[in-house]
Amino acid sequence: MTTGVYVVGLGNTDMDWNLGVSTEMLFLQAIKAALKDAGLTKQDIDGFSGRWTAPGGTAMHPGSADWSTLLGQPLSWIGDTYPQGPPGLMDAASAVSAGACTVAVVVSGQGALGDGLADYTTPHNEFVAPYGAFTAASFALVAQRYLHELGPSQGAAVRQDIARIAAAVRNGGSQNPEAVLKDRGEITPEKVLASKPVALPLRLFDICLANEGATAIIVASKAIAMDCPAPVEILGVGCEWQRQQYTMAPRFDENWTVGAAGAEKAFRMAGLRPEDIQVRSFYDATSFEIARQFEILGYCGFGDGAAFAVENGIGVDGKLPTNTDGGLLSYSHTGFGGPHTRASYAIRQVRGTAGSGQVAGVQTALSCGAGSGAQYHGTLIFGRPQ
Secondary structure, three states: OOOOEEEEEEEEOOOEOOOOOOHHHHHHHHHHHHHHHHOOOHHHOOEEEOOOOOOOOOOOOOOOOOHHHHHOOOOOEEEOOOOOHHHHHHHHHHHHHHOOOOEEEEEEEEOOOOOOOOHHHOOOOOOOHHHOOOHHHHHHHHHHHHHHHHOHHHHHHHHHHHHHHHHHHHHHHHOOOOOOOOOOOOOOHHHHHHOOEEEOOEEHHHEOOOOEEEEEEEEEEHHHHOOOOOOEEEEEEEEEEOOOOOOOOOOHHHHOOOOHHHHHHHHHHHOOOHHHOOEEEOOOOEHHHHHHHHHHOOOOOOOOHHHHHHHHOOOOOOOOOEOOOOHHHHOOOOHHHHHHHHHHHHHHHHHOOOHHHOOOOOOEEEEEEOOOOOOEEEEEEEEOOO
């Protein structure tokens, strides 16, 4: 059993620190690119999932436009709750399967960040703001407890291996001409461990970017997909929420394993096992999350994720190619759109268009979105049409 829905179009804007345009304009650029990729026109779109710009939806300033107006046509289906990555594509696939729409675009990203700290990293929620919490600290709370649970000896060894993971992903990004941190030279594990402490145990080189850019993904039924140039099937999807993101501090006992139940559903839907996946596109908000995802997806046991990744190799030539584009650590992290860039990378791997990070002969790829600090996690599995 699969979803019966296909990705037919994919569009990424440039990814950089400051692109000089609004979020809405970046969204439209990504949608235009995805339509061209699919061989479709905007008149074919009757479903839309994106952060709603008008009053009554997610605020984006200036907030005087809505997407049906910007696209110049009415829409049959709108999804704006979690319009990115696994939840956004799951909703769109469900809408297509139910006949609520025939062609749905899911778009996410951010523009016009300005200078200084991205404001979404310090949410004004009542159980967060008074304590000065910020996104990296939420992930650090869970990671610090993880090391404590492992004990001093194993914890120290795991910390060394996680530095090796961070270095491997960042070096993949340095070789990727599309990455924000392209051409930065080699990053060693020693450099990771010597980088500036941000929220222990997390250091600067353990933490993802905050940059501008947008990604649009178009999904459609099989009848439409088979007339498109490069369809990729959505084989399985599953999500798990502990609670709304960043409304309160995460607890290790709840959140280290968040997403395991959703991943099990995705694998069951796809009729696959973890070892059947050829490329992984993990949500590496921090380097610890890569180790965590190897554990919750069923590749290894608790406490073994970092060593498992290092021993098998996560580079292009390793046994477990993972985030070979540089991931959120080095390729791009567009805020709310971060999970969408990870889905895009997995789709490109199946298509064989992932550039410097392409793995040969990919039939199946997996992407994830969000993680322990956000207190929700989703899994997507993609494959070549049979």
